[in-house]
Amino acid sequence: MYYTSFASASQPFLEWLRQHTSVRANLSLGYLRPIPANGRVACLTYAKSDSRKLYNFMYYQTGVPCLARKHSKLLAAFAEDTSL
Numbered sequence: 001m002y003y004t005s006f007a008s009a010s011q012p013f014l015e016w017l018r019q020h021t022s023v024r025a026n027l028s029l030g031y032l033r034p035i036p037a038n039g040r041v042a043c044l045t046y047a048k049s050d051s052r053k054l055y056n057f058m059y060y061q062t063g064v065p066c067l068a069r070k071h072s073k074l075l076a077a078f079a080e081d082t083s084l
Helices: 011-024 048-058 068-080
Strands: 004-008 031-034 042-046
Touching: 004 011, 004 048, 011 031, 011 042, 011 048, 042 048, 048 068
Parallel strands: none
Antiparallel strands: 004 042, 031 042
16 A cells, blocks of 8 residues: 655645645545644645556656656556556
């Protein structure tokens, strides 16, 4: 099982991101929660199938700007999971 998460100290930003991705990328609303160790930071998390949809939305063609380390971690997780 793998997850895609976004952490931010801006709750309004995460709420905007949640609504935006729900509509534009056809995702569920994900799970928005505070991070207990630091009360000012929240985390928006998507599970496996939504992570795949989000990946396809973000990387809609080869060569789009990305963080190489994050991109390679997603590809590794997808390669290990044959259920999708």
